[in-house]
Amino acid sequence: MGLGKGKGRDDWQSEKLVELVRKLQPGIILNNRLDLPGGVQTPEQFQPRAGAAADTRLVEECTTLNGSWGYDRDNLAWKSSEAVVNLLVDAVSKGNNLLLNVGPTGRGEFEPRARERLAALGEWTRLNGRSIYGAGPSAFAAPYGARYTQRGDRLYLHLQRYPIGAIELDGLAGKVRYAQFLHDGSEIQFEEPEKKDWHSYVHAGVSEGAIRLKLPAVKPEVPAPVVELFLKQP
Template sequence: MGSTRADIDWFIHDRFGLFIHWGIYSTAGRHEQVMSREKMTDEEYRRYFDHFDPDLFDPAAWAREAKNAGMKYLVVTAKHHDGFCLWDTAYTDFKAPNTRAGRDLLRPILDAFRAEGFKVGLYYSLLDWHHPEFTIDGRHPMRDNLEFREAAKDRDMRIYAQYIRDQTRELLTQYGKIDIMWFDFSYAHKDWGWSKGKGREDWQSEELVKLVRELQPHIILNDRLDLPGAGDVITPEQFQPQSWPEVNGKRVVWEACQTLNVSWGYDRDALHWKSSEMLVKMLIDTVSKGGNLLLNVGPNGRGEFEPKALDRLRAIGDWMRLHSRSIYGCTASEFTPPPDCRYTQNGDRLYLHLFSWPYKHVHLPGLAGKIEYAQLLNDGSEIKLRKPDPEDGVHTSVMKSEAGVQILELPILKPDVIVPVIELFLSEQ
């Protein structure tokens, strides 16, 4: 990644953030890209603007739930692909103060999360299906409307690129310190024949990055401007890498962004919800590969987190209350974990996460003689280190220990937590 003055230390320590996708699409209640999916005209989509009335909006409650889940930072959609703006921008009327909400909704969100000690970030869509100069391409809601395409053929992306910079300047000068700027997304590789995708030339990415760095030099910038080397963090989406991602042979700072179900925005009828167990394992897996997890919640049209989302956040929070030492400040370990386990490490503390609970013993390659003490993290109870004895019999056979392998003696019953963690205190070598 590029060499910047971005303050990245807090990011790789905190490891766990909340993504929020919220806008007038939440009123539709069937995916944040409903405008494109259903090929709506501006006039058809207008009904969500006219009826967006988040009367139960309580950002302090959002922040409390996120804090209790163990999250440490926020990224919220200031503007998504539909072009609707949560803040009181001077550059469009398509904004929250002109809905029934009647006010800027971004500022109270940022204030509430800062009050709980969160770092705050802004998501800004590079796409804008509402803007009159955004050219029609294969992702636009009007992609199949030949009459509309003909009428829009003289649109000028240079004007729209200036609009991006104008709004970015607003966000980075009127809303205090912003810790992350999360632009989304480029698709220059796409070619529909009658149109091509958009990338750095369309967004005028170099000028945009220069502006961001001038306004807030310590901000963390993601990697979606189609400008290699300009970002500070790469952001695989709905995908868990097999190992620590590398660019040009070097490990990079990375963040997995994941949903609770199949949608980023509120989707009333979504059935494919990830279980709490899967989400906890996803967090562990991410940190075990040196990454962060940015986990999304899509509030509904009235401004609340739905019950299924709250259930999962609270289950994660229950686990994090007991096991956050194995997440915060941790990263990948050079040791190889046993099957169906993950290691994270923070200095001389190595954390063994057991995705499956074995019977009586777990074998740790390469750790013989290197562990000073071991304990279950959920209750602080000792886990005994088994000293190999070649005379130990297993029925008529001899149980031989492998060279370099440390055996831990486990209780028969799995601790009553989603994923048990054993904290290993490594001895000085």
């Protein structure tokens, strides 16, 4: 790890500490901060490309609302409310957990900018919580600018970059029975390749094996709109 003097497994007697902790509580979950292999991985201030689906170890992404772990009056590198929502979406889409740090002021309060972002995240989650709670990675590959989460027969398309008019979703032809925006329950029409005969398709602009969602020209006034796709039972 390249830890300095006084900061490492030998200085902390990490192996003995873990042995003691597991003796006292065998089912405990530990992270990787004791400078030992294994445990929950805790990347800070960046989004790892892979998650638990590609690695048997658990991952908890750790980040801040601005550039500081504690309250810093002069740190103005605030993430937007939409960026905070997308951090959560990205983590869940990879099977990771998100640890979102908030630093209170010396009076023990959250400043207005922190409250604004937390309120926006709470409101987004109130409307779109089905795509987060109990959901995780999907075997389907999301298009550019989007993320998938899935819970049973519900596939959730998170539109982090809102497309113009329509978006194609590969591998979903014949697999979707209904689609709607999650924030307001409004239906979204979709197209599939049209059959010409038993051996070929007339695509009408829709790629083979894909469906095309017809989206409103104007982005809904919510960060990262979510499309809930009801999948057909196999």
